[in-house]
Amino acid sequence: METSIGIGEYAVAIAPDLLKTVGLGSCVGVVLFDQGMQLAGMIHVMLPKNTGKGNASKYADTGIRILLEELRRRGAKRIVAKIAGGAQMFATLRTMQMGLKNVEEVKQVLLEESVPLIAQDVGGNSGRTIVFHIDSAQLHITGRDMSLII
Amino acid sequence: MQEIGNIGAGNAATALSELVHAQLQMSVPRVKILPFAEVSAEVGGGDAILAAVLFQLSGDLDGMMYWILPLSSAQALIAQFFDVQSSEWSEMSLSMLQEVGNIVAGAYLSAVCDFTDLRVYPTPPAMTVDMADAVLADGMIYAADEQDAVVLIETDLQAKQIELSGYFFIMPRAASLFTLLGALGV
Numbered sequence: 001m002e003t004s005i006g007i008g009e010y011a012v013a014i015a016p017d018l019l020k021t022v023g024l025g026s027c028v029g030v031v032l033f034d035q036g037m038q039l040a041g042m043i044h045v046m047l048p049k050n051t052g053k054g055n056a057s058k059y060a061d062t063g064i065r066i067l068l069e070e071l072r073r074r075g076a077k078r079i080v081a082k083i084a085g086g087a088q089m090f091a092t093l094r095t096m097q098m099g100l101k102n103v104e105e106v107k108q109v110l111l112e113e114s115v116p117l118i119a120q121d122v123g124g125n126s127g128r129t130i131v132f133h134i135d136s137a138q139l140h141i142t143g144r145d146m147s148l149i150i
Numbered sequence: 151m152q153e154i155g156n157i158g159a160g161n162a163a164t165a166l167s168e169l170v171h172a173q174l175q176m177s178v179p180r181v182k183i184l185p186f187a188e189v190s191a192e193v194g195g196g197d198a199i200l201a202a203v204l205f206q207l208s209g210d211l212d213g214m215m216y217w218i219l220p221l222s223s224a225q226a227l228i229a230q231f232f233d234v235q236s237s238e239w240s241e242m243s244l245s246m247l248q249e250v251g252n253i254v255a256g257a258y259l260s261a262v263c264d265f266t267d268l269r270v271y272p273t274p275p276a277m278t279v280d281m282a283d284a285v286l287a288d289g290m291i292y293a294a295d296e297q298d299a300v301v302l303i304e305t306d307l308q309a310k311q312i313e314l315s316g317y318f319f320i321m322p323r324a325a326s327l328f329t330l331l332g333a334l335g336v
Contacts, residue, residue: 006186007186007187008187022196022197022283023196023280023281023282025283025284026284026287046287047291047295051296058186089278089287089288091278093276098288098291126284128284129197129281143281144281
């Protein structure tokens with residue numbers, strides 16, 4: 001089964017399911033998984049830091065921790081991360097540097113939570129769609145002119 | 151709100167009609183409040199490829215404005231200007247689309263300003279061709295960072311003689327929504 005995750009949302013699933021989120025621009029897709037348990041979660045974060053307003057899962061700092069807690073509650077112990085996204089979609093609009101800020105905060109939170117970041121594809125100027133295959137732990141990334149697996 | 155959109159749309163339709171020598175129809179603007187995950191459904195889904203011209207608005211109205219064309223319409227517009235059928239995105243075709251977007255959105259915005267007596271300043275246009283969710287997220291992030299839904303003032307445009315359809319999106323920040331309503335005496 002494939003679970004689609006919308007902007008600012010997250011989901012948890014077990015193998016052989018797939019976790020998918022489409023159209024990551026300046027947003028960052030974070031996959032947290034325990035390969036031994038074949039258990040994974042994906043979150044589509046929009047913003048770096050929670051300002052206390054709105055849904056906590058759209059912010060990197062609170063969202064990643066909510067997902068971590070959910071995975072641990074289900075028994076995950078050896079959790080690692082793969083991330084993708086954080087592009088600058090409109091290169092000339094200098095006020096919007098949210099992609100960079102999102103990536104920095106995601107990395108900071110993973111560091112603080114001692115979750116190893118084992119693969120990443122971030123930055124650039126193009127959108128990404130990502131699909132995580134829980135059984136193989138492969139993150140398939142596709143964009144307008146690219147396709148890769150990390 | 152619908153009335154100001156209407157006047158803006160009329161102006162933009164005239165501007166674009168003159169550019170492409172085709173009759174254009176604009177819908178009555180709709181004001182919607184949508185959760186983030188549902189915005190891209192308005193333009194064919196999160197992975198639909200769009201050409202988008204984006205302006206940040208400041209002054210009395212703080213927010214983002216998009217002019218959006220589905221891929222097929224962007225290609226039709228390029229063909230109309232350059233007399234070529236091309237799926238390639240040359241620098242020239244991209245900057246042409248950006249300029250058309252600039253003219254059309256400028257017409258839309260100036261009519262809105264005239265009607266509401268608000269002063270609104272757009273940034274120079276920024277443009278990209280990419281997946282809907284990736285393109286629209288920047289607007290949602292800017293306009294609704296403290297909410298869980300975005301206010302969308304949406305106007306559709308449709309041409310008769312050529313295969314052209316598109317959208318105007320204005321995403322005002324919450325504080326500006328009150329300014330806008332105040333200017334209308336609501």
